[in-house]
Amino acid sequence: MDTIYFDIETSGLDPFKHRPTLFQIKRASDKTIRIFNPGKAKLGNSQKIEGIKELLESNLVVGHNLKFDLKFLRHHFNIEPTNIFDTYIAEILISGGQKARQKGAATLETVAREYTGIQLKKDQVIRQSFNGQELTQEQIQYAAMDVAVLPEIHAKQRQQLKELGLEKVFATEMSCIPATVWLELSGTPIDVEEAKKLEKETRGKLESSRLNVLTILKEAGYRNLDLEGMPAVNLDSPAKLLKALKAIGLDLASTDESTLSAMKHPAGKALKEYRKHQKLLNTFLEKLPKHINPATGRIHANFNQYGTLAGRFSCSKPNLQQLPRDKNIRALFKGNNGSKIITADYSQIELRILAEVSKEPKFIELFNSGGDLHKLTASLIFNKQLDQVSKEERNIAKTINFGLSYGMGAGGLQSNLKDNGIEISSDDARKYIDTFFKSYPKVKWYLEEAGQSAVRDNEIRNIAGRLIKYRPATNESERAAILREGKNNPIQSLNADILKGAMGRLYHKLKSFRAKLINVVHDELVFEVPGEHAETVSLIVKEEMEAAGREYLKSLPVIAEVTVGDVWQK
DNA sequence: AGTCCCTGCGCG
DNA sequence: AAAGCGCGCAGGGACT
Known part of the structure; x- marks a missing residue:
């Protein structure tokens, strides 16, 4: 078994829209760095891709933030390395999660500087010019440097992981990367028509709750009125709202939910109602459709595998981990073409x-x-x-x-x-x-x-x-x-380890069922599965999630509760 | 127009 | 003064 130091350049960040423009490969057994343009329609190119597939799937692949590279490899070439060492995740783990918090602390540029003293050029212009055209010698030099630094980083990180006793956790993290690639490429299906309908409905409720608040203010004697004779108050500004409430004799320390709940005055309840619809509309209903990828018609959020100090995932653009539990919202996530949604969550895992x-x-x-x-x-x-x-x-x-x-x-x-x-x-x-x-x-x-x-x-x-x-x-x-x-x-962090272990197991176990992993929410996994496989898959999901829990919980049972339905539900 | 912080709130 | 942990996002407002 050889070690392959690996990096790719692409024409952009979206694997559905952009393409790989360059592979940089260095074998541990080889001094030279090989640069390959995978997009070139050259005689013998497909054999060369086959060769690279074999190389990457049967050796240890070392790279920085491999989730990104693996997404392109899988989508464009059906290449799926599983024996991997990610220097990005390794760096965060070695830092005890600190570098998940500090922006830019675990970039290849920073890590390379710290481990090798080499300052990589991360000039945007140079990056963006990797667009499949003939590369200049200078560009090839820069691309090569990204893998040239990897052997030393890899060797030093491996030593540190060993010294810190982090090898087992690191293995869990590595097993989770292909599952995260699967998750992000799968994307989440959303019913746009239903979303529009719900948006309209909510807009109506927002408007009437706004009028309700203003009417209450007016009837309480608020005097600063607009042209229509309604109170001129921006309800979305806590500072202005505090002043307005003070003007009608309500002296509050804050306008947060618990303060509003404690109010005897009807303005409290009315404002809570207004806020509820405002949040629903502005944060979710208006935003979710904007995140649909035109190539797939699905939402491909960014899942950050080591997103928190304790090793939990975080999620952004959009954050699918903070969708309201509201039934109407969750029901927007519906299987395509009659496929089923499997919702699986750990029962009281933290307790x-x-x-x-x-x-x-x-x-x-x-x-x-x-x-x-x-x-x-x-x-x-x-x-x-x-x-x-x-x-x-x-x-x-x-x-x-x-x-x-x-x-x-x-x-x-x-x-x-x-x-x-x-x-x-x-x-x-x-x-x-x-x-x-x-x-x-x-x-x-x-x-x-x-x-x-x-x-x-x-x-x-x-x-x-x-x-x-x-x-x-x-x-x-x-x-x-x-x-x-x-x-x-x-x-909290053991919960993350258990969930990541389950994801690693399920990536392998569900290969043959055309199952898609479509969301991960701390103690919950959501899948989209063709109807004919739904029952089988739900049994496998339960078994593997519980087995992942049993790796650490020895004196009591771990239970995963699995629901099969047409929409995301519990 | 972009950046930063604050308040507020969605989830586990 | 108040204090439950961990996130990401929206709007307001101040600043450049």
Whole structure:
């Protein structure tokens, strides 16, 4: 097995619109860098592509941000390397996720400078001129440099991954790259006609809710009126809105949702209604159709595999991870030509992870017996029999169960519950949290230890070995922030490892079913599958997701809940 | 016109 | 003063 250092140049960023213009290949066993123009209609070109396919699919391929290169390779040449080493992902991992946050910190230019001292030319003009025409000697030199730096970067990163004990997590990351390529090339189907309809409907609701707010202001005595005699207030400007509310005798500290919820005045409710429609329209309904790729009729979002400190994906253009749970919105994501949508999500994965890492017997026992954790917590907090727990008590317990793994305090619990229409005193909030930790002492101990070690070491690891580093605190509030992050990150990041493991498995298992991976949302995978394969695929998805979970969760079951339907749903 | 920060809010 | 974690995006507003 040889090592192939690899890079491509393209005529643009979109594999459906642009094409590869240059391959740069250096074999470890070979001194020279070979430059090849894959677009050239030359005699023997297709044999040459076949040769490159064989080369890339049967050796270790090293490159920087291989997701990009692999998308073009797969789309244009049906080349799918799986034995890969990505120096971009490696760099972020070695930094303990820090370089996911710092813009430009893990570009090839920066990494090359840091590892080899070589300053690459990333001149846009030079890049853009790779348009398939004859290349100048100078351009070829620059293109060659991008692979010339790779051997040294690769060798040094490999050493660091080993020293830091990151090889296993790195392998998970690498297995996930082909799945992410699959995801981005698949794209997400959206029903444009339905979207337009919903947009129109929402526009009407927005307008009437706007009039409602203005009318309330006017009736409350607001005097600054426009030509039509309605209050002249920009509702989208929090500053102006605060002033307007003050003018009618409402002195608020903010116009955020919890403040509006707490208002007795009808303006609060009316504004919340206005905001809801405004958000729906401006962030989603108006924007989603703009992202449809004309070549495929689908939305091909950008999935950033190492998008957060803890190793979660982030998503942009558009962000398909923040689509409203609103049924009408999710139903816009519909299978094409009668294909089915498979929605698969991990059941209470973060609480299961907390059970595993804390070794809290009551948690573990509960998950092994398939009981209701929120109910159990409620019965312990309120000192009642399980069957005596009320709905509201269970809701309070649920908020605590979720919130505690983020380091929530009494004030946080109080305001969170308030948003859900439950009012409790701060004494009660304090009491509930105390009782919670008394009931689950190992959870308390685990969270305290995790937070304190994060503050002490400026880093923490999850049980998969993933490293999360913190910038040392310079003041008390930063220290408190690291304390909270240290409690949550080992849990959140293991969720990411499990999901990435599942994606890597499913990329291989679903090859023969014409299945498309169309979305990834932290603990959820969404597929589009031809109807005749839907049942089979849903079983495979469940099995592989659970198997990925079992790699780390040994003392309790991991459950993936799978739904087959015509649209994205739970 | 482009950039930055703030407020606010969508998701897990 | 207030403090639950992690993201990306929209609009406002200040600035260049």
